[in-house]
Amino acid sequence: MQEWLALPPTLGDKDLRGALYVSREHAPLITPEDRLSSESADLLAALLQEPDMAASLTDRLAAVPRPETNVMMDRLLERARQEQEWGVPAILNACLVVAAADPAQGGRLAAFLSERPATQIQPNIVPKIGDQPWASSVFDHWLEAKVSQSVKRAINARRPKHNGNLAK
Numbered sequence: 001m002q003e004w005l006a007l008p009p010t011l012g013d014k015d016l017r018g019a020l021y022v023s024r025e026h027a028p029l030i031t032p033e034d035r036l037s038s039e040s041a042d043l044l045a046a047l048l049q050e051p052d053m054a055a056s057l058t059d060r061l062a063a064v065p066r067p068e069t070n071v072m073m074d075r076l077l078e079r080a081r082q083e084q085e086w087g088v089p090a091i092l093n094a095c096l097v098v099a100a101a102d103p104a105q106g107g108r109l110a111a112f113l114s115e116r117p118a119t120q121i122q123p124n125i126v127p128k129i130g131d132q133p134w135a136s137s138v139f140d141h142w143l144e145a146k147v148s149q150s151v152k153r154a155i156n157a158r159r160p161k162h163n164g165n166l167a168k
Contacts, residue, residue, distance in 0.1 A: 040068040044075055051094035061101035069102040077112050086113070087122035096129070110134035114141040121147045126154035
């Protein structure tokens with residue numbers, strides 16, 4: 001091992017913080033411990049690099065085994081945690097496509113969205129997720145979390161009327 005460490009280039013006197021920061025921000029978060037098939041690893045890399053194109057991967061995602069969709073959603077949610085505003089960030093598209101391919105992931109996405117701070121929630125996310133089977137629980141949580149009035153209006157506009165009143 002000492003011989004290996006002595007091989008050029010010598011980096012001991014170099015500041016590598018910039019390279020590490022850039023590589024951490026842009027490298028797919030796939031590790032050997034993920035145990036993804038090559039197909040799933042390719043799909044995950046595509047979802048992370050081009051989340052706006054996620055819909056084109058729907059058929060291929062449907063064939064991914066559940067344990068691998070769990071890993072894929074883990075990595076997507078790790079990337080999603082970097083978002084500071086939750087309108088319709090590109091990573092949401094990738095998460096929604098994986099949740100559609102494996103409905104169990106929808107519950108995980110719902111829990112993740114419910115954990116976002118109320119100040120980060122933007123009204124344009126409401127129609128984006130409104131037709132999801134798990135959206136109602138997220139909307140209920142956001143209303144209790146005291147989201148902005150514009151988000152409340154967007155949520156109430158999607159809810160059915162009860163006795164002439166909008167849902168609270």
